[in-house]
Amino acid sequence: MVATHMDWNRRFACRTRHMQRSAVRELLKVAARPDIISFAGGLPAAELLPVEEVRQATDAVLMRHGGRALQYGESEGVAELRDWISRKESPPGAALSRDNVLIAHGAQQALDLLGRVLLDSGDTVLVENPTYLALLSAWRPWEVRFAPLPSDANGMHLDRLPHVDARHARAKLLYTIPNFQNPSGTTLSEPRRQEVVQRCRDNGIGIIEDDPYGELRYEGDAPPSLYALDAALVRGSPEMSNVLRVGTFSKTLAPGLRLGWVVAPRMVIDKLVQARQATDLHTGTLSQWIALELLEQGTLEQRLPAIRTEYRHRRDVMLAALAEHLGAWATWTRPAGGMFLLVTLNTCISTAELLPHALKAGIAFVPGDVFHTDGSGANTLRLNFSNTPPDRIAEGIRRLAEVVSSRSVG
Ligand SMILES: Cc1ncc(COP(=O)(O)O)c(C=O)c1O
CATH class of the missing domain: 3.90.1150.10 (Aspartate Aminotransferase, domain 1)
Structure with a gap:
């Protein structure tokens, strides 16, 4: 029998035409x-990565937890690591709990999961122009329309934000990297943060705040996060947040650990868990325990x-x-x-x-x-x-x- 050549090109799903x-x-x-x-x-500087600390932390984790560190884990992530993140991410006057945190394989997976649960074909997403390439790649297959917001040295332009109401009345989300943006390096000023948070709330536009670089500040004081500003509008209630905050250990501990997170109201975390249970079940257990060990040792x-x-x-x-x-x-x-x-x-x-x-x-x-x-x-x-x-x-x-x-x- 002659084996026929199978053309996989003809079998790819339509959405793959948005992938490259x-x-x-x-x-x-x-x-x-x-x-x-x-x-x-x-990339972080390779010579600054905590090689010796990770070696010691791995030993300590395997000694202490044995097979548990190599076992399947919860889809939300290791509870103690979620506790640590919820303490770090709690804005003044608000107390996040581990139930407000999902641990993902890097901020990139967090963004991908958010796209999966939030976006429908035809939705409009406001983005800074320019913005993070891999966010565009992650969300393009959902056939969304990216509406660019011009940006200057103080971040996205607010005099153009009225067009959020007019031209983009149906914008569903705004995606922003407020600190030391990728690719521009600019930071969204505090007055603009306040206005963005208020206007998005007024117009029913959810905010995705992606903050991988916030800890790498070399001068000046850090403005409050959009998450904190929004929390102040709802007396600190994490369940009423209009901002979903994405973080990562890639730029501070090590990108090879592949550890990021989303902070969100429980109902959003629950939906993300459903999406991730159909994707990769959970984030690598060993990585999470190693990161927790490093954090508890004060490595960061x-x-x-x-x-x-x-x-x-x-x-x-x-x-x-x-x-x-x-x-x-x-x-x-x-x-x-x-x-x-x-x-x-x-x-x-x-x-x-x-x-x-x-x-x-x-x-x-x-x-x-x-x-x-x-x-x-x-x-x-x-x-x-x-x-x-x-x-x-x-x-x-x-x-x-x-x-x-x-x-x-x-
Ligand atoms: C703005 C932005 N978001 C997300 C990521 C992804 O980071 P991670 O390594 O945590 O997946 C990066 C990495 O370069 C980034 O610049």
Whole structure:
């Protein structure tokens, strides 16, 4: 019998036409070459990851919990870890409980699950323009419409928010990264936070506050979270929150643990649990126990100051190198924390077309068009400063300036 060739292409579900490999993750494969200075990924510095602490914590967990640490676990996550997160996330005047927390495989899975339970085809989602690429990828298969809110150095523009009422009256959700945004590095100012929270409540628009970078602040005071501002409007009741808050240990402990969370009213957590029981049952038990051990040992508090100091230094080196080499060709954001800044070239060169030349010169960045939902941003690029040693940052920016200037003149 002759085996016939089966064409799986013809069997893919319609929704897969909205799926594609992430430009950023594909680029990371090339950028991982040792000869490339990569500003492309959103990676923590490998040398700051808590290798020895994780080794000791793993031993301690296996000694203490034995097989329990390797067993199936609750879909919501390890109860003691949810307790820890609920204490950390409780805003002033509100007491969250473990029932308000779901632990996921990173913030990314949290966002995916939220999309699964909240979005229908045709829904409108307000997003900062530009915004986090993998959120767009996660939610596009649900056939939602992303409505871009223009952003400046203080975050999304509020004078354009009236169009939330008019043009986008049926917007269901607003997704925001208020601290050291990905990709722009900007932070939503406190007055704008207050207004966003109030207006979204008034207009029945739920807020997804994604805050992976809030702990990485290098200067100034932290404004209150949208979650805290909304809680103040409902006397701290977690069950009445209009804000669902997403967090992660990826940028502070280690991304390889794949641990993130959602803080939400119980009815939302319950729906997320239903979705995740049909997806992956629960987050890896061993990872959760290791993270809890690290947190109880105080690893996070001990290590965060050194992480902040090093990343602040790397940011400053990048800003200084940009001023020295790229001032004639571009402008850029000045982040007060986080891992990224966004460069806008003065000329209308496409940074996607610039990238192959940059790779030839031994540097990588992410072309900014992929973060924009309105077709703009072709002359922007995202630079990560946390994952490259300072001397390589300075050299990389010098090379970037050479590539930009040669393409601009030619
Ligand atoms: C804005 C934003 N949200 C979510 C994530 C996903 O983080 P995690 O590693 O926790 O899945 C990232 C990672 O880069 C991010 O920048």
